[in-house]
Amino acid sequence: MKIERVDLQRIKIPLTAPFVTSMGLETHKECILVRAYSGTHVGFGESVAMDVPVYNEEDVDTVWYMLEKYLIPQLFSREIEHPDEVSQIFSWMRRNQMAKSALEGAVWDLYAKMNGMSLSRALGGTRTTIDVGVSIGIEPTIEKLLARVDSFIRDGYKKIKVKIKPGFDVEPIRAIRHTFGPDVPLMADANSAYTLADIDMLKQLDDFGLIMIEQPLGHDDIIDHATLQRELKTPICLDESIHTVEDARKAIELGSCRIINIKIGRVGGLTDARKLHDLCAAKGVPVWCGGMQEVGIGRAHNIAIASLANFTIPGDTSPSHRYFTEDVVTPMIDFVSPGVLAVPTGAGIGYTINEAAILRALVQHKSYFANQESTTTVIPNW
Ligand SMILES: O=C(O)CCC(=O)C1=CC=C[C@@H](O)[C@@H]1C(=O)O
Numbered sequence: 001m002k003i004e005r006v007d008l009q010r011i012k013i014p015l016t017a018p019f020v021t022s023m024g025l026e027t028h029k030e031c032i033l034v035r036a037y038s039g040t041h042v043g044f045g046e047s048v049a050m051d052v053p054v055y056n057e058e059d060v061d062t063v064w065y066m067l068e069k070y071l072i073p074q075l076f077s078r079e080i081e082h083p084d085e086v087s088q089i090f091s092w093m094r095r096n097q098m099a100k101s102a103l104e105g106a107v108w109d110l111y112a113k114m115n116g117m118s119l120s121r122a123l124g125g126t127r128t129t130i131d132v133g134v135s136i137g138i139e140p141t142i143e144k145l146l147a148r149v150d151s152f153i154r155d156g157y158k159k160i161k162v163k164i165k166p167g168f169d170v171e172p173i174r175a176i177r178h179t180f181g182p183d184v185p186l187m188a189d190a191n192s193a194y195t196l197a198d199i200d201m202l203k204q205l206d207d208f209g210l211i212m213i214e215q216p217l218g219h220d221d222i223i224d225h226a227t228l229q230r231e232l233k234t235p236i237c238l239d240e241s242i243h244t245v246e247d248a249r250k251a252i253e254l255g256s257c258r259i260i261n262i263k264i265g266r267v268g269g270l271t272d273a274r275k276l277h278d279l280c281a282a283k284g285v286p287v288w289c290g291g292m293q294e295v296g297i298g299r300a301h302n303i304a305i306a307s308l309a310n311f312t313i314p315g316d317t318s319p320s321h322r323y324f325t326e327d328v329v330t331p332m333i334d335f336v337s338p339g340v341l342a343v344p345t346g347a348g349i350g351y352t353i354n355e356a357a358i359l360r361a362l363v364q365h366k367s368y369f370a371n372q373e374s375t376t377t378v379i380p381n382w
């Protein structure tokens with residue numbers, strides 16, 4: 001397959017409600033959509049980098065820059081037999097995993113479409129449905145948090161993940177357990193808000209039967225997490241600390257975690273996400289698919305990877321309406337039964353692109369051609 005053209009589209013969509021974490025407040029989703037063309041086929045990818053570099057070092061502008069300056073020209077210069085080659089082609093570049101993943105994801109979708117198979121099947125997925133949970137931001141009061149948890153439990157979500165930060169941790173978790181009982185599948189995500197100096201507080205969370213505590217310590221740490229895991233009954237799940245398959249191998253060997261959250265963008269694309277999944281399966285470490293509040297294209301990629309066998313814990317891939325009133329795919333991604341999404345069987349990501357919705361959200365568009373000059377359209381009014 002020869003990539004003849006790539007389009008980048010920057011879009012900005014309001015969230016249905018603000019999302020607060022220990023890293024800050026989000027009111028909009030801003031991201032880059034990627035189209036890779038070969039012959040009559042088009043594949044779609046999505047960059048999950050946030051608009052500010054608080055989760056990792058990338059942001060929407062760095063992704064655009066890396067794609068334009070290095071990654072797209074490099075893809076134009078070769079013939080590709082299989083999308084697994086893309087991560088190898090990009091491997092000379094350090095990090096910038098989300099930029100690499102956005103383009104690699106488009107090539108995977110293109111490859112699956114050219115071969116008339118679903119992205120799930122192309123990746124070796126075996127599940128026809130996936131169970132999903134929900135991620136709840138930090139609410140202004142415990143009462144408001146309880147109301148959110150109540151409504152998500154009623155919707156049928158299979159896992160409730162709540163964000164915690166210093167000063168909003170033990171009490172909200174206690175209140176959820178007290179109100180909804182011991183059987184609600186509950187976990188907490190700290191986004192690196194603590195240090196080992198907080199060990200006494202973190203040990204108190206052991207009383208609540210959490211499925212896991214996600215990324216309690218430094219975003220770049222696996223040493224202190226190993227110390228903490230030795231002191232905790234509750235499994236630690238690593239998110240921010242795992243950028244590569246090698247990071248995961250080292251964290252597992254050190255005992256820094258017992259569960260890993262796989263985000264396709266954080267690990268550089270679908271090929272590496274699958275390798276990480278395979279490593280964890282071999283080591284007996286369960287995984288689940290994290291979310292970056294993706295719009296429908298990224299969400300569809302998450303569904304495809306979560307159809308692999310060792311994704312045994314419900315992921316964060318909620319239906320589109322959890323965050324958006326309108327999505328870039330149609331139909332909007334939704335439950336087939338409470339807490340359950342169907343893995344599409346149609347070619348590629350298995351959803352149709354909602355071009356009108358993309359146009360309404362479009363901020364910037366640029367087309368790159370293997371044999372011609374690029375063309376740019378900057379959309380005013382933003
Ligand atoms: O996509 C979702 O629903 C999950 C959202 C979510 O929890 C996160 C998205 C992006 C950064 C973080 O705030 C967080 C996470 O760490 O998993």
Ligand SMILES: [Mg+2]
Binds near residue numbers: 189214215239
């Ligand atoms: Mg997380």
